[in-house]
Each structure stands twice: as structure tokens, then as C-alpha cells.
Amino acid sequence: MITVASHFNWPNIKLPQWMIPNHYTVSTFDRTYVLLVICMYMIGLVMVASSSMPIAERLFDNPFHFVIRHMIYIGLSIFIAALSLQIPMAFWHKHSFKLLFLAMLLLLIVLLVGRTVNGSTRWIVLGPITIQAAEPAKLFLFCYLSAYMVRRRDEVMENVKGFIKPLVVFGVLASLLLLQPDLGTVIVMFVTTFGLLFLAGAKLWQFISVAGVGLTAIGALAYFSPYRWARVTSFLDPWKDPFGSGYQLTQSLMAYGRGELLGQGLGNSIQKLEYLPEAHTDFVMAVVAEEFGFVGIALILVLSMALVIKALLLGRTAINKEKYFEGFFAYSIAIWISFQAAVNVGASSGIVPTKGLTMPLISYGGSSMIIMTLAVVVLIRIDHEIRLQSIQATSSHGKNRSKKGAEK
Template identity: 75%
Template sequence: MTTLTPSFNVFKQLKLPMWIAPKTQDAVTFDRTYIVIAVLMYMIGLVMVASSSMPVAEKLFNNPFHFVIRHVIYIGLSVIIAAVFLTMPMHKWKEYSGNFLLAAIALLVLVLLVGRTVNGSTRWLVLGPITVQAAEPAKLFFFCYLASYLVRRRTEVMEHVKGFYKPLIVFGVLAFLLLNQPDLGTVVVMFVTTIGLLFLAGAKLWQFLAVSAVGISAIVALAVFTPYRWRRITSFLDPWADPFGSGYQLTQSLMAYGRGEVFGQGLGNSIQKLEYLPEAHTDFVMAILAEEFGFIGISIVLFLSMILVLKALLLGREALNREKYFEGFFAYGIGIWMSFQTAVNIGASAGIVPTKGLTMPLISYGGSSMIIMTIAVVVLIRIDHELRLQSLQATKKGGQT
């Protein structure tokens, strides 16, 4: 049996109430809490997209429900596609992980060749009436590949430097393609998740610290030597220095947070959504939620996100306990990814971190993000289901004996 690493033992000692982390020995064959959380976040997202997008939709398309209708379609597509992936056993994810990685690279190359350019960024593939943001499936596919790699090369990761750096080379290829779009936000999310998974897999602390230092230095260099990124950094540090220029979006977002106070102005009563705050229904939907529902509204969304992330991490712990290493690392990767992307999205709208253009999982408007995040939740449900079946089978065998 493989020895557990100290970082894994931290999660092993963590205990939460039964309603958050129900025992896998229960007769129920999957954890309904994932569905409840996802549906609640869908509903909150639909309400906020409707509230925040109507003014701009009326202006651009002469139809206030334009984005609402599309968001409902995205949710429907997400459920249908996720239902298909729910039937896919986890050993198939592991078996096809290499193919998923190649698909991720192919999508990122294709978007650079024939993708649509919006506001100086080439991130979208146009497939008839549908646009696909290539970076979204690339994240999920890369984390699937990384989980598979950590199973195949775990001893090498723990004992040899080359085992630690090999996945970073793959990450470097993806990062290069993403930076050419450019999409630094996705690179940062993938980097943090990669380092987190390598650390949980047992990589030595000095390797973790060294790569973290190099990665942070590279991100700083990319910001300093790229004019538009440097403007974002400086405007984030002091948006009020140029409130009608580089700091405009953030100052409008901060006004939304300020107006929301504790209980908010009430649904539909946001002023910032009246074409003052750009991207109000996408990257900055949480600012409108804060304005209309205040601190209470933001706290509810954060609570739901926290429960989903905690369940993913605890599921990873349970899988590793049962020596289901691929499932465990995949669940850990999804948990780290969701937590960091949530933190960056809310942090950017609240002026805590620079704007990165990352969506709020399961809430923001955006088909690609909605579909991929739903698939990620379905993967967690599938892992939980297989662990429960394993427990039921073990119980039946014990009873027969």
C-alpha cells in the first residue's frame, strides 16, 4: 500500500457534518447534495443574468430577454451533455486522458488559426450559431490527464525531479497557446491547480516552492512587460486614479458593492447594470448580485461554492483512502480549480485581485463555462457513485461470508 503524504493526511483528519459529507457506506447510490447545490446555483445565476442583462440586451438586440433565453438554452445543453458523461465510467476517463489532452491542444491551436477575435482576444471557435471558448474544455481535459499522470508516475513524482517537471512541460505547451490568445487568467488557474495536485501527490516541498517562485516570477514578468496587463495591475491598485479610463470597470463594480450594503437594494433595483458596468452579466455578475442582494446574497453564493469545493476535496480524500488514486486526484483537481476560479472572479469584482476575465462557476453567463463546470460536477457525482457501489458490493460479500 502506498504511504500517504503529510499533505494528504491534513484532509484525512478533517471531519464535517453528515449532510455535507455523507458516508459512502449508505444505501443511496449517489450523493444528492451535488444536484441540490448545482440547481440552486443555476437558479441564482439565471435570476442574476436576467436582472443584469436586460438593459444591454434591449439596446443591442431590441429584446430584453435575449441573454436570458440563451442562458436557459445553455443550462439545458449542460444538463443533456452532463447526462451523457454521467454514464461514462471513471476508468474510461483515465483510459482516454491522453486523447483528451490532445483534444485540448488541438482546440487551442485551432482557435488561434480560425477563432473569432473580440476586444483584442482570440478565444472563441464559431460553430454555426454556437461559440465555444476553447480554454474551458482545455482546463478539464488537462486536469484529467494530470490525474492520470500522477497515478502512473506517482513514485517518480515523489522521488525524482523529472517526475515533478514532466507535467509542467505539458502545462508549458498549453500556457504558451493560451498566452497567444491572450488568456492569462486561465493560465493562472491551471498553474495553481497543477501545483496543488503535485503537492498533494507527494512532491517535495523545495520543488513546490521553487516552481511556485518561478511561476509567480513569470506571471509578474508577463504583467510588467505587457502594456495592457500592466495597466490592469496599476488600475487595480488605485482605480480611482483614473475612474473614467483604466479604472472605470472596477470603480463601477465597487460602487455596486457599496450600494448593496448588508441586504441590498432589492431584485431589479441595480443602477450599475444600466450600462454603467461593462460585462455586468458575465465577469461582473457578482457585483450586480452584491448591489441587489447585498452582503447576504454574496454570502449565500460563497457558502454554496464552499460546500461544493469541500465536498470535492473530501471525495478526493475518500477515493485515495480506497486506493482509487485517479479518481482521488481528479476530484482534488476539480475542487482546487473551482475554489480558485471562484476566488478570482469575486476578488476581481471586489477589487481584491486584478481583473482576469474568469466566469463565476455555474452562475455567470457563458455556454462553454456552464457546460464544462456542469460536466465537472457530474464527474464528482460519478466518482461518489462508484465509491458507494464498491461499498455496497463489499457489504454484500461480507454478508454472504
């Protein structure tokens, strides 16, 4: 019998009614997830259009090149979402190891035949389709870890061996990612893995000791790699070399400074005119800040926070209903989205070093868009199955009461 760890005790915080899972209605899925994703799709499409036109005009002689591709990615994401909604959570649970193997296989393939851009080999090219192997690797790792927590949760809570096993799996994936190299994805996986282990009930001393080792290792990777260390030092003082290692961050900070409270207005960004590199991908939030100011950034963060809080509440509900795999999976998706969003905004605003991570459901990038949509689909499916269970339980209870009344 799996017992719920004390980590699941939540404070009684008043939240809007639409954010709280209500599984006793006749509705079979939570439409709020769909509304949140559509809002983020539309904001992302507008901002990719605004930020990508100058570079698209120069590179492809077509200012709408990236906009059209982004629209195709959104359409493809919706199509894959419609298909994936039919997949029961039992399938994810049963085939979690196969999905992990597929993630490792993709990371191996990208090292052998992947496309290299800016010194990083991260993309598998299949005709017009480009796959960033690290994106599905994140989702599949979290699926495997969630299944592992169900099988070995007592072991995770009681001894070091159960705690170390998932870290070995993480270590294999991290090694393949560092060969690309892609330290940003490794950090996202690291934080999500440890967050999940903590929620699963790992002892605090295990958590602190291994987290300390992991942070030391990440620090060493940054220190002994010249280009990574240049990023760290330029982040600490970007104005020391504003036309060299600190160029991207200084241009991003200028965008934030020009935006002030309400921004310069849609289309009026100066930094997107090829002063700010990667303006439509990793640094799209800097363009948002310049054109819509603090209000624009706050709106996107509120939408992301709403999605994360709903995922956390859904995870708690699943755990309380003894659907442990679904609960851990929802928790991991919540940690993943929140941390990646925080790092993306933090990197563009100079709070953390740049890591090359997209803003979930906002930035340009097909692989990221599709996988993030798939993650939200998993949340919708978890919610759907819990609702069906509640409806069936209510129906059975009503039939039993009617039967007893007839017998009387």
C-alpha cells in the same frame, strides 16, 4: 505500491452530516451535488436576467436575449450531464492523453479560425454554437495530470524529472493560451497544477522553487504587456483614472458600496444600466452585491464552498480506498472551482486584478456552464463508483457470513 503522502492528514473538523461522504447507504449517488448545482443554476439564471436586460435591449432589441440563451445553456448542460454520467472513470483514465491532445487541438484551431472579441481570440464559432476552447482545456489537463500522478507518483516524489514533466505539458498549453491572449486561464491552470503536485507528495523545495519561477514569469508577462500592466496599476488605485483604466473596477466598487448588508432589492441595480461593463458575465457578482448585499454574496460563496469541501472530502475518500486517479481528479476539480470563484469575486471587489474569469455555475457563458457541470458530473460519478464498491463489498461480506453459518 502507492503510499499516501502526509499531505492527506486532515484536521478533525466538525462538518454538517450532509457534507460528509457516506458510502455505506443503499443510495447509489449523492443527491447533495445535484441540489447544490440546481441552486446555483437558479441563482445564476435570476441574476443573468436582472443584469443583462439593459444591454440586451440595446444590442438585440430583446431584453430576454441573454436570459433565453442562458436557459438553453442550462438545458444543454443537463443533457450533457445525463449522458456523461454513464461514462465510467476508467474511460477518463484510459483516454486522458487523447483528451489532452484534443485540448491542444482546440487551442490551435481557435488561433487559426477563432473569433476575436475585445482583442482576444478565444472562441470557435460553429453556426449558432460558440465554443471557448480554454474551458475544456482546463478539465482535460486536470484529467491528464491525475492519470500522470497515478503512473509516476513515485517519480514525482523522488526526483525533479518527475516533477518537471507535467510542468512541460502545462507550459505547452500555457503558451497556446497566451497567444490568444488568456492569462486568467493560465493562472487557474498554474495554481491547480501546483496544488495537485503538492497533494501528490512533491518535495517542498521543488514546489517552492518552481512556484517561485512560475510567479516570476507571470509577473514578467504582466509587466512587459502594456494592457496587462494597466490592469495591475488600475487595480492598485482605480480612482486615479476612474474614467479610463480604472473605470470597470470603480463602477463595480460602487455596486458593492450601494449593496451594503441586504442590498437594494432584485432589479434595483443602477450599475447594470450599462455603467458596469460585462455586468452579466465576469462582473455578475457586483450586481449580486448591489441587489442582495453582503447576504447575497455570502450565500453564493457558501454554496460554492460546500461544493468544494465535498469534492475535497470525496478526493480523500477515494485516495483512502486506493482509487488514486479518482482522488486526484476530485482534488483538482476542488482546487479549480475554489480558485476561480475566489478570483472572480476578488476581481469584482478590487482584491485582485481583473482576469476575465466567470463565476462557476453563476455567470453567463455556455462553455463555462457546460464544462463546470461536467466537472460536477465527474464528482458524482466518482462518488457513485465508490458507493457501488461499498455496496458490493457489504453484499459479498453478508453472503460469506451466511455461507459460513450454513456450513456450521
